Amino acid sequence: MASHEDQAHEDRARGDHARIDVIDNQSRSRYEIWVDGDFAGLEGYEIDDDGVITLLHTIIDEAYSRQGYARAMVRAILEGMRSRQQSFRPVCSYVQSFLDRFPEYRELVAS
Template identity: 30%
Template structure:
C-alpha cells in the first residue's frame, strides 16, 4: 500500500490516495488570515488504516507552513489536534470582545 496526500486546490481539499484509489479527503476554506477545516471523509474500505491521520497531519502542516491559524469545525480534525498537542498552537482563538 502506497499512501500519498496532496492538496487538490481546485477542489479545496486535501486528498489521500492509496495507490490509484481515492481513500479520503479533508475539505478546507482558506483565506489570507485563516483556514477552516469543516469536513473529513475516509472511504469505508480504508477506515482504520491511518488515512484520517495522514489527512489531518498534511492539512495542519500546510496551515503551519502558510502561518495560518486553524478553525477546525470538523470533529475529526478537532479531536486529532487535541490528541496531538504539537498542533494545538495552530488553533484559532477569537480574541475579539464586544461590549456595550
C-alpha cells in the first residue's frame, strides 16, 4: 500500500459495499482512488504556470474496471475543484466523455 503522507486532500464516499477514497498525491502528480484500502486507479495531472490543472489520463486497475470507479474518482476530483473554485483542462478522453454525460461540470473548464 502506498504512503498517503503527502496527500493534500481526501474525498470520501460510500458505495453500496465499498469504501472509496480519492486522494491528491501531489508528489506523484496524480489523484488516486482507493477501494476498501486497496489502490484501484489514478488520474494523472499537471499544474500549468497559470495554476490550471490539466487532467491527462485515467487508469483503473483491471480488477476494478467497469464498476463505476473511474466515474466516482472523476466526480470526486471535480467536486473538489468546484469547492476550491479551481479550473481545469480535460485532455484525458475519459474526462471529456464524462463532461458529455455530466455537463454541469463544464463551468469548471478553463477557457
